[in-house]
Amino acid sequence: MLGREKAKDICKEVLRRAGKDAAEVILSFEEQSLTRFANNYIHQNVAQRNVTLMVRLLWGKRMGLATTNRLDGHGLDILVERARANAKISPEDPDYPGLPELAQYVAVDAFDQATAGYSPQERATAVGTACRLTGEKGLNGSGLFSTGTNEIVVANTLGLFGYHSSTNGDFQIVVAAEDASGREQGSGWRVTDIPTESLARSAIQKAEDGTDPHLIDPGEYGVVLTPYATEDLLNMLNYYGMGAQAVLEGRSWMNDRMGEKVMSELVDIRDDGLEPEGVPMPFDFEGVPKQRVDVVERGVVQGPVYDRITARKMGKTTTGHALPPTMRSLGPIATNLFMSPGKTSTEAMIRSTERGLYISRFWYTRLVHPRDCVITGMTRDGVFFIENGELAYPVKDLRFTQSYVEALAKVETVGKETRLLMSEFGGQATRAPALKISEFSFTGLTA
Amino acid sequence: MKTLMTRALDLAQSAGAQYADIRVVENRTESIQVKNGVVEAINFSDSMGFGIRVLVNGAWGFSSSRELTAEEIDRVSKQALEIALASGFVRGEKVDLGPPVSSQGKYVTPVTIDPFTISLEDRLGVLLAADAEMARVDGVRVRQGNLVLIREKKWFANTESAFTEQTIIETGGGIVATAVGDSEVQTRSYPNSFGRQQVTGGWEMMLQWDLPGNADRIANEAVALLTADPCPADTTTTVILAGDQLALQVHESCGHPIELDRVFGSEAAYAGTSFLTQEKLGNFRYGSELVNISADSVSPYGLGTFGWDDEGVEAQSAPIVKEGNFVGYLMSRETASRLEKVSNGCMRASSWNRIPLIRMTNVSLEPGEWELHDLIADTDKGIYMATNRSWSIDDKRYNFQFGTEIGYEIKNGKLGRMLRNCTYTGITPEFWYSCDAVCNKNHWNMWGTPNCGKGQPSQIAHTGHGAAPARFRNVKVGVFRQ
Numbered sequence: 001m002l003g004r005e006k007a008k009d010i011c012k013e014v015l016r017r018a019g020k021d022a023a024e025v026i027l028s029f030e031e032q033s034l035t036r037f038a039n040n041y042i043h044q045n046v047a048q049r050n051v052t053l054m055v056r057l058l059w060g061k062r063m064g065l066a067t068t069n070r071l072d073g074h075g076l077d078i079l080v081e082r083a084r085a086n087a088k089i090s091p092e093d094p095d096y097p098g099l100p101e102l103a104q105y106v107a108v109d110a111f112d113q114a115t116a117g118y119s120p121q122e123r124a125t126a127v128g129t130a131c132r133l134t135g136e137k138g139l140n141g142s143g144l145f146s147t148g149t150n151e152i153v154v155a156n157t158l159g160l161f162g163y164h165s166s167t168n169g170d171f172q173i174v175v176a177a178e179d180a181s182g183r184e185q186g187s188g189w190r191v192t193d194i195p196t197e198s199l200a201r202s203a204i205q206k207a208e209d210g211t212d213p214h215l216i217d218p219g220e221y222g223v224v225l226t227p228y229a230t231e232d233l234l235n236m237l238n239y240y241g242m243g244a245q246a247v248l249e250g251r252s253w254m255n256d257r258m259g260e261k262v263m264s265e266l267v268d269i270r271d272d273g274l275e276p277e278g279v280p281m282p283f284d285f286e287g288v289p290k291q292r293v294d295v296v297e298r299g300v301v302q303g304p305v306y307d308r309i310t311a312r313k314m315g316k317t318t319t320g321h322a323l324p325p326t327m328r329s330l331g332p333i334a335t336n337l338f339m340s341p342g343k344t345s346t347e348a349m350i351r352s353t354e355r356g357l358y359i360s361r362f363w364y365t366r367l368v369h370p371r372d373c374v375i376t377g378m379t380r381d382g383v384f385f386i387e388n389g390e391l392a393y394p395v396k397d398l399r400f401t402q403s404y405v406e407a408l409a410k411v412e413t414v415g416k417e418t419r420l421l422m423s424e425f426g427g428q429a430t431r432a433p434a435l436k437i438s439e440f441s442f443t444g445l446t447a
Numbered sequence: 448m449k450t451l452m453t454r455a456l457d458l459a460q461s462a463g464a465q466y467a468d469i470r471v472v473e474n475r476t477e478s479i480q481v482k483n484g485v486v487e488a489i490n491f492s493d494s495m496g497f498g499i500r501v502l503v504n505g506a507w508g509f510s511s512s513r514e515l516t517a518e519e520i521d522r523v524s525k526q527a528l529e530i531a532l533a534s535g536f537v538r539g540e541k542v543d544l545g546p547p548v549s550s551q552g553k554y555v556t557p558v559t560i561d562p563f564t565i566s567l568e569d570r571l572g573v574l575l576a577a578d579a580e581m582a583r584v585d586g587v588r589v590r591q592g593n594l595v596l597i598r599e600k601k602w603f604a605n606t607e608s609a610f611t612e613q614t615i616i617e618t619g620g621g622i623v624a625t626a627v628g629d630s631e632v633q634t635r636s637y638p639n640s641f642g643r644q645q646v647t648g649g650w651e652m653m654l655q656w657d658l659p660g661n662a663d664r665i666a667n668e669a670v671a672l673l674t675a676d677p678c679p680a681d682t683t684t685t686v687i688l689a690g691d692q693l694a695l696q697v698h699e700s701c702g703h704p705i706e707l708d709r710v711f712g713s714e715a716a717y718a719g720t721s722f723l724t725q726e727k728l729g730n731f732r733y734g735s736e737l738v739n740i741s742a743d744s745v746s747p748y749g750l751g752t753f754g755w756d757d758e759g760v761e762a763q764s765a766p767i768v769k770e771g772n773f774v775g776y777l778m779s780r781e782t783a784s785r786l787e788k789v790s791n792g793c794m795r796a797s798s799w800n801r802i803p804l805i806r807m808t809n810v811s812l813e814p815g816e817w818e819l820h821d822l823i824a825d826t827d828k829g830i831y832m833a834t835n836r837s838w839s840i841d842d843k844r845y846n847f848q849f850g851t852e853i854g855y856e857i858k859n860g861k862l863g864r865m866l867r868n869c870t871y872t873g874i875t876p877e878f879w880y881s882c883d884a885v886c887n888k889n890h891w892n893m894w895g896t897p898n899c900g901k902g903q904p905s906q907i908a909h910t911g912h913g914a915a916p917a918r919f920r921n922v923k924v925g926v927f928r929q
Contacts, residue, residue, distance in 0.1 A: 032904065036716075038714075039539060039711075039713075041537050042506065042534040042538065043507070044509075044713075044802060045506075045507060045508055045530045045533060045534040046904070047509070047526055047527075047530060048510070048511045048800035049512045050512070050513050051513060052494075066491040067490065067492040068494070070495060075493075082491040083491070085567070086567070089489065089571060090489050091485075091486055093487075094485065120530045120534075121536070123533070124533040124536040124537055127537055128537040131537050140712065142715040144717075146903075146904070172717075173716070174715060176712075176715060249588060251627065251632045326488055326490050329488075363719075363841070364840060364842070367837055368837050368927050369868060370632045371630050372630075374927060376848050376927075377839055378842070380841075401926050443848075443872070444872055444926070446841045446843070446845050446846035446874070
């Protein structure tokens with residue numbers, strides 16, 4: 001780790017080189033290790049340590065960016081020179097509101113010493129147990145166990161300085177039988193919160209339960225989604241429409257629906273950067289303090305998350321959801337997303353279902369059409385037919401093509417337990433419950 | 448440089464490693480993003496670091512760092528060894544790398560015009576000129592332009608005396624027009640989907656693409672798509688896929704399932720496995736006899752073109768599907784040796800802080816005999832689809848569904864009305880078996896896919912795919928009801 005003071009010194013060195021020009025630095029330190037296993041043994045086992053420095057330099061109203069991982073004096077000279085050269089050539093930017101002023105941050109707890117010091121041997125021990133359990137059942141286990149430390153610093157020439165350190169842990173396991181598989185995942189910033197052995201046992205059970213799957217016809221089915229599948233709904237709605245940029249450009253599922261009840265009144269979705277039950281961070285990549293945003297309340301669309309550029313354009317106040325300036329084209333997105341739990345257990349959801357499908361997970365989901373957030377993808381790692389309130393038999397994977405907005409309009413029950421999951425892309429956290437949905441459109445089969 | 452690299456290898460060997468390699472990578476990327484006439488980002492990015500891979504008692508360890516100093520080389524080497532020992536705690540069969548690799552030499556991407564010699568003003572000028580053209584078209588809500596230049600220097604050495612040095616130069620650029628109507632959003636991209644076309648090569652390709660010269664056309668197409676008829680729903684028909692769409696079809700339904708690490712289960716928990724299992728090699732009808740697919744790392748402008756892969760194996764070309772028969776995999780040293788073969792040079796890492804994985808090089812559909820005009824004239828009824836908009840495929844690479852930005856009805860041998868929201872779906876070998884015509888080399892182009900994700904931690908690879916338009920019979924279209 002760099003630590004707060006060293007990180008501050010590096011930022012000062014960069015800002016000093018900016019001279020009279022306004023400038024902003026984003027410093028990101030990452031030390032990450034990942035143990036990967038397949039066929040019941042460790043086949044990849046890696047570690048990395050890196051620092052990335054990004055500077056946004058303002059030449060009047062012209063803006064230039066530069067990024068480096070070289071922290072020596074010469075590296076910093078080049079960094080600032082290139083940012084300045086890029087600013088000089090850039091036309092004036094009418095949308096950028098200038099650097100943010102000094103801010104006060106609420107301290108959030110997201111660092112765990114045990115996670116930071118977790119060793120390759122400790123990861124191997126946990127993975128070894130999982131592999132032994134799968135091997136004993138004659139099954140094939142694969143997955144990963146990762147741990148790491150991050151530091152993020154935002155500083156600018158107006159005196160703004162934000163420092164945040166965090167840790168992360170993630171365990172994923174897929175257990176494969178001849179014709180079935182089961183998967184579990186546990187994420188969090190305290191590695192000791194991740195019950196690796198019980199996750200492995202659960203994935204084994206799912207794989208055993210899923211053997212000899214039946215082929216069923218595609219069509220409309222009621223579904224019970226695990227939190228893994230619900231997470232996909234929330235992530236896709238986030239990527240394709242929870243940010244103000246998507247609304248501004250007319251491609252969000254929120255467009256023309258603001259203030260309307262378009263989802264079940266059981267649906268509450270919020271982003272809260274300070275909430276420790278997720279992966280909290282006190283400020284965004286401009287150093288603006290994060291605000292809680294209620295995106296959907298009792299099924300009614302409340303509005304998107306904002307950064308300073310979109311807030312200015314739309315006459316709103318930033319909610320502290322800016323991404324790094326190199327990702328400006330995407331606009332702001334939610335990074336610590338929650339769907340409120342209900343009062344029903346997953347078992348009770350199944351018991352209340354006469355005929356439907358229990359879906360463990362969605363896979364390779366992609367946008368088909370933006371305004372209704374129509375998504376296609378496959379089921380994976382366990383689909384079961386529900387008959388008369390029981391999991392009757394496993395079924396083969398299906399392709400679906402479904403509006404995720406319409407899916408959340410048809411939510412009948414929300415699960416009482418939630419699970420914290422880290423996204424494969426982007427690293428944002430989502431805490432999701434199980435859902436029972438009255439109708440979901442399956443459009444194809446696979447072998 | 449060489450001294451530090453040798454220091455790492457010596458340290459690994461003296462600590463008991465059977466094999467070690469080190470890569471030092473220096474990446475410089477310069478990019479510009481323009482949206483609606485505003486220059487949203489002009490960025491210069493510079494990254495340097497090294498990664499050390501060691502094999503101890505038949506198990507792998509890898510560590511990496513940005514600091515290229517003797518002290519850090521020592522720390523990282525020791526950490527890689529410690530990790531390998533931990534891997535040995537849960538070890539499978541001992542890794543066998545097959546014959547040693549001792550490549551030597553230098554390679555530089557051939558370029559006619561070094562893109563880094565083009566001034567920032569001229570680079571920006573191309574995007575702003577294209578933006579101005581799109582701005583003249585009423586109804587376009589979002590106009591985007593992107594430019595990416597990459598120069599990556601890479602030094603590789605291993606304990607088998609290999610030492611190579613290469614410089615890969617990439618040039619990428621593209622424009623996108625988005626029109627928004629009542630509950631409808633339509634996008635057209637040029638020259639390729641998702642922001643840009645990209646090649647190994649120089650500024651000469653930017654000149655050839657002529658972004659300003661195509662801006663008016665794609666802007667008008669985006670607006671016209673808002674009121675175009677929807678793709679017919681739930682219909683089985685003949686489809687002719689344009690080269691840009693077919694390139695991604697090859698990538699997803701052939702390129703990924705021929706990765707031998709997937710076949711052996713290494714990616715089972717994430718990217719998935721493959722329907723092209725070992726026993727099918729040389730014994731499986733992948734497509735019709737018109738389907739010939741190769742993998743190479745030598746084709747001009749291919750994003751999979753280089754001097755050596757990240758295990759030091761020399762660039763080469765290999766058949767994958769020959770007259771419809773499945774005949775080859777993409778292989779690493781370790782996986783090839785399990786089939787008693789030798790690597791065909793497909794191990795690639797996305798950066799210094801990632802291990803090499805089996806990645807596509809240039810996986811291409813060989814050209815056929817047809818002129819596109821004749822192929823359309825030969826088609827009584829069907830749909831012509833171009834430019835990818837959406838893609839999804841199952842974890843064995845069997846069931847796929849694609850959407851395209853634009854389509855045209857084919858009626859009585861002629862292109863007819865424009866169609867919006869086109870989708871098609873199928874099962875990989877059934878689809879390729881239904882291929883009854885491939886266009887000739889006049890219509891063949893090397894397309895770039897600079898966004899191929901695989902591995903944990905995630906790696907984004909740049910892959911190439913040559914393709915010309917081709918015709919497929921009995922394809923299910925219109926999966927998305929409108």
